[in-house]
Amino acid sequence: MAQVELRGVTKVYGPTAAVQDVHLEARDGEFLTILGPSGCGKTTTLRIVAGLLDPDAGEVLIDGQPVHHLPAHRRETAMVFQSYALFPHMTVADNVAFGLRMRRVPPGERHARVEEALRMVELSGLGDRYPRALSGGQAQRVAVARAVVTRPKVLLFDEPLSNLDAKLRERLRLELRALQQRLRVTTIYVTHDQAEALVLSDRIVVMDKGRVVEVGTPTEVYRRPRARITAEFLGIANLIEATVVGAQGDRYLADTAVGRLEVACADRLTRGDAVTLSFRPEDIRIGQGPVNCLSGDVQQAAYLGSITDYIIRVNGVLMRVQEPGEPARHVGETVHLVLPAVPAVIREQ
Amino acid sequence: MTRSWLFSSRSFPWLLAGLFFGLAALGLIVPLIVGILWSLVNPRAGWFPPNLVPPSLSLDNWRAMFSVPEIGQAAIASFTIAPIVTALCGALALPTGYALGRRPVPFRRGIEFLVLAPIIMPGIVIATGLGSMFIRFGLAHTLIGVILVQTVVVLPFMIRIVTATFEAVPQDLIDAARNLGAGPLSIGWRVLIPLVVPGLFAGGVFTFIGSMEEFVLTFIVGSPDVRTLPVLLFAYLGGRSQIFTYAAVVTIVLLAPTIALLFLAERALKQEYLAAGLGKM
Amino acid sequence: MAQAIPGPYSAVDRSRQAARHRREQWINLLLLLPGVGFLALFLIVPLAQVFLRSVGLAIIGQAGHFTWDYYRQFWSEAQYREGFFFSLWLGVASTVISLGTALVFSALMQVKFPGRLLISVLYKIPLVVPSLVAAFLILSLIAPGGILARLVFHWGWDWPRLVYDRWGWGIIFVLVWHNVPFMMVIISAVMAGIPHDILDAARNLGAPPWAVFRFITVPLSMAGISAAALLVFIQVLGAFAVPSLMESAYPLALPVIMQTEMMYHANWALSSALGSVLTLASALVLFLYYRLTQGRGAALR
Numbered sequence: 001m002a003q004v005e006l007r008g009v010t011k012v013y014g015p016t017a018a019v020q021d022v023h024l025e026a027r028d029g030e031f032l033t034i035l036g037p038s039g040c041g042k043t044t045t046l047r048i049v050a051g052l053l054d055p056d057a058g059e060v061l062i063d064g065q066p067v068h069h070l071p072a073h074r075r076e077t078a079m080v081f082q083s084y085a086l087f088p089h090m091t092v093a094d095n096v097a098f099g100l101r102m103r104r105v106p107p108g109e110r111h112a113r114v115e116e117a118l119r120m121v122e123l124s125g126l127g128d129r130y131p132r133a134l135s136g137g138q139a140q141r142v143a144v145a146r147a148v149v150t151r152p153k154v155l156l157f158d159e160p161l162s163n164l165d166a167k168l169r170e171r172l173r174l175e176l177r178a179l180q181q182r183l184r185v186t187t188i189y190v191t192h193d194q195a196e197a198l199v200l201s202d203r204i205v206v207m208d209k210g211r212v213v214e215v216g217t218p219t220e221v222y223r224r225p226r227a228r229i230t231a232e233f234l235g236i237a238n239l240i241e242a243t244v245v246g247a248q249g250d251r252y253l254a255d256t257a258v259g260r261l262e263v264a265c266a267d268r269l270t271r272g273d274a275v276t277l278s279f280r281p282e283d284i285r286i287g288q289g290p291v292n293c294l295s296g297d298v299q300q301a302a303y304l305g306s307i308t309d310y311i312i313r314v315n316g317v318l319m320r321v322q323e324p325g326e327p328a329r330h331v332g333e334t335v336h337l338v339l340p341a342v343p344a345v346i347r348e349q
Numbered sequence: 350m351t352r353s354w355l356f357s358s359r360s361f362p363w364l365l366a367g368l369f370f371g372l373a374a375l376g377l378i379v380p381l382i383v384g385i386l387w388s389l390v391n392p393r394a395g396w397f398p399p400n401l402v403p404p405s406l407s408l409d410n411w412r413a414m415f416s417v418p419e420i421g422q423a424a425i426a427s428f429t430i431a432p433i434v435t436a437l438c439g440a441l442a443l444p445t446g447y448a449l450g451r452r453p454v455p456f457r458r459g460i461e462f463l464v465l466a467p468i469i470m471p472g473i474v475i476a477t478g479l480g481s482m483f484i485r486f487g488l489a490h491t492l493i494g495v496i497l498v499q500t501v502v503v504l505p506f507m508i509r510i511v512t513a514t515f516e517a518v519p520q521d522l523i524d525a526a527r528n529l530g531a532g533p534l535s536i537g538w539r540v541l542i543p544l545v546v547p548g549l550f551a552g553g554v555f556t557f558i559g560s561m562e563e564f565v566l567t568f569i570v571g572s573p574d575v576r577t578l579p580v581l582l583f584a585y586l587g588g589r590s591q592i593f594t595y596a597a598v599v600t601i602v603l604l605a606p607t608i609a610l611l612f613l614a615e616r617a618l619k620q621e622y623l624a625a626g627l628g629k630m
Numbered sequence: 631m632a633q634a635i636p637g638p639y640s641a642v643d644r645s646r647q648a649a650r651h652r653r654e655q656w657i658n659l660l661l662l663l664p665g666v667g668f669l670a671l672f673l674i675v676p677l678a679q680v681f682l683r684s685v686g687l688a689i690i691g692q693a694g695h696f697t698w699d700y701y702r703q704f705w706s707e708a709q710y711r712e713g714f715f716f717s718l719w720l721g722v723a724s725t726v727i728s729l730g731t732a733l734v735f736s737a738l739m740q741v742k743f744p745g746r747l748l749i750s751v752l753y754k755i756p757l758v759v760p761s762l763v764a765a766f767l768i769l770s771l772i773a774p775g776g777i778l779a780r781l782v783f784h785w786g787w788d789w790p791r792l793v794y795d796r797w798g799w800g801i802i803f804v805l806v807w808h809n810v811p812f813m814m815v816i817i818s819a820v821m822a823g824i825p826h827d828i829l830d831a832a833r834n835l836g837a838p839p840w841a842v843f844r845f846i847t848v849p850l851s852m853a854g855i856s857a858a859a860l861l862v863f864i865q866v867l868g869a870f871a872v873p874s875l876m877e878s879a880y881p882l883a884l885p886v887i888m889q890t891e892m893m894y895h896a897n898w899a900l901s902s903a904l905g906s907v908l909t910l911a912s913a914l915v916l917f918l919y920y921r922l923t924q925g926r927g928a929a930l931r
Contacts, residue, residue, distance in 0.1 A: 478676025
């Protein structure tokens with residue numbers, strides 16, 4: 001277990017910066033997820049921590065010691081690759097034992113630790129199989145076992161679940177989380193799947209276009225995003241531009257394209273401030289209400305099994321609203337909406 | 350991108366560069382220069398030890414190329430035979446490659462082995478067998494005989510490359526074309542042929558070079574009446590008289606086009622064709 | 631509603647299937663006839679003749695009878711026997727040295743160094759240089775009167791005897807010069823085909839570069855490596871041109887002996903027997919190759 005820190009890490013490819021001035025910290029024993037769209041630099045960042053890439057600027061520190069001059073095979077990180085990267089010419093047991101062989105662990109202890117690792121990922125007895133005879137889920141577990149058996153200081157995951165089908169993904173991510181908690185290894189996990197990020201992480205780092213946009217716990221980044229891209233990327237967000245025009249009691253009044261809204265905000269706002277309000281579809285209620293009540297026409301109703309997803313046009317603005325259960329409103333119907341008084345208030349430019 | 354992880358020393362890549370360029374200089378450049386020098390040796394002065402460079406240079410040996418009939422004849426023979434062999438291989442390999450690459454064919458292993466056989470058999474044995482067979486049919490010492498014999502040993506490469514090329518055409522493309530209304534001839538002309546042309550080109554380059562350099566079979570079947578440049582070279586290098594000066598001239602006439610072709614092929618071809626043609630058995 | 635599974639084909643379907651099958655076979659035949667037919671005619675027939683002749687049958691101009699005499703002659707007379715072993719030695723030595731060199735060079739070529747692109751083209755030049763020419767160029771370099779000899783003489787040293795020697799080192803040198811690029815092309819292509827992720831995973835798990843090479847790169851390149859070694863060995867076994875130019879008076883390589891017997895003594899039968907021995911040796915090596923790759927290759931597919 002160790003603390004990992006990136007300071008000012010930059011990696012440039014030609015004219016583009018894949019990673020730009022990234023500052024990042026993973027605390028001891030923490031499960032930190034780097035979340036962002038394709039091309040945002042998250043995998044590059046991970047590979048820099050692993051030593052598979054050299055940063056053009058900045059430092060990488062593990063437990064306060066700079067490691068960016070150490071080659072990959074001398075850092076005590078272990079990575080689980082998106083493609084699993086199992087050695088096709090070795091059995092499962094030999095795959096898992098590889099890291100131990102490289103560290104010159106004697107055969108007896110090696111054998112014991114391999115058995116233990118396979119047990120941890122519930123693959124005991126498959127030691128003699130070859131990777132080509134494994135299913136996707138099994139291969140992924142072997143990759144995990146191979147990484148954890150070396151007892152690394154830092155565990156790195158590069159979108160390990162993205163090649164699996166949805167059901168398997170859901171099951172495995174819970175197992176991964178349980179494993180990490182049992183081992184208490186500092187873990188950095190890269191994904192573009194926001195559900196995974198929310199389920200697994202102690203903290204989430206949101207990256208976009210090579211930069212760190214925001215860092216926070218899952219609740220913080222979901223409920224109180226401080227950047228537009230965070231709100232847009234995590235779940236669905238109704239983003240509405242607003243201008244603060246006054247205050248009423250303990251709430252602010254803001255003018256928007258859908259009307260004047262009452263908004264509670266912990267930060268201090270002054271008249272004239274331009275902000276973006278973010279409303280989650282599940283927080284908007286269809287019906288009447290005393291405050292923030294709007295009226296609009298239903299454009300679409302999509303039945304998703306447990307919920308129905310509506311697109312409702314209010315004053316020319318399309319808003320997404322979700323209600324549990326089967327569709328109760330029809331396309332073309334005029335409905336009332338109540339917006340919550342506590343949206344996320346985003347103050348970036 | 351990936352760091353030079355070999356040593357922590359940053360100078361390792363430069364050491365490597367030094368090693369490779371040093372070897373290239375010694376193993377490639379120096380011999381070629383020596384060869385060129387030999388072709389420029391003044392026949393009256395010669396180039397004997399202990400001289401490190403020829404005492405005097407002249408173009409006499411090159412002029413001899415035109416005055417000594419056998420050199421000119423050999424050059425003409427080589428440059429005539431090679432294109433014909435290439436064309437013949439192309440014609441023979443195209444249907445074969447298509448069948449092997451895209452159709453379920455019976456006795457596939459047997460056919461593949463047959464195609465492989467000329468490569469894995471000692472050339473001298475093929476030469477012996479064909480030599481006597483051609484004598485019986487009166488094809489020995491003829492141009493046609495040489496053409497046929499060279500084709501036997503270069504055809505496998507062409508077939509393997511063309512087969513690999515046909516195999517690599519994604520079935521999806523053909524299905525899409527058929528779905529959009531193309532008949533078999535249309536598919537062949539508009540889809541398959543354009544995709545196969547690079548493979549044909551690669552195979553053609555190999556075949557041409559292979560034909561230019563082919564020695565054993567041409568020697569046994571063709572000489573002394575039909576002599577290509579390699580056969581002539583052999584005469585100048587072995588046997589009773591070693592004429593290094595003429596050998597150098599023939600060498601350069603032989604090497605210049607083939608090396609040029611090599612550079613051309615390097616730019617136009619991908620490694621996959623080379624590996625496909627040679628690597629997998 | 632899901633449909634019921636259809637029952638056995640009706641008679642009409644079966645005959646249509648059969649007709650289609652026949653037509654497919656005719657098309658196959660037509661397509662394969664030019665290429666495969668050519669090879670069958672000009673390869674199998676002469677080969678058969680060689681084998682027949684080696685046992686005393688099918689000799690031009692005389693009726694033959696089956697005999698092992700020519701094979702016996704091969705084994706009992708020292709010049710033929712030792713010629714065979716000499717060819718074997720050339721094959722083994724060239725293959726081993728070429729392979730070792732090519733492996734190291736291929737591995738080094740995976741590292742980025744300045745000028746790598748140029749080298750990657752230059753090293754292929756020997757591929758298009760016929761072995762004859764290579765013999766000439768290298769002769770002019772390392773022969774007793776060659777450039778290097780003159781150079782060291784200039785400085786007062788002696789140049790060792792490298793060509794026309796009993797062990798054929800000059801021959802081996804030329805063959806290695808010719809074959810290392812050939813092997814490198816194949817091996818480099820195979821090495822480049824190894825997914826980068828797998829190499830990264832090995833490094834990530836603590837493998838220093840030489841360990842990655844030894845435990846990952848080489849095992850996964852075995853198919854290409856064995857193919858390269860096989861091709862080179864068989865080619866050298868049957869090599870005629872270079873040994874003919876560069877060997878000492880004794881022993882002579884078997885292909886050279888074959889040619890002499892054939893063209894100057896008109897001893898077709900003996901020559902065929904010698905050729906058959908070479909072919910059988912090649913076939914044996916090929917067989918061993920297939921056995922080796924069956925076991926290994928299975929893991930990779």
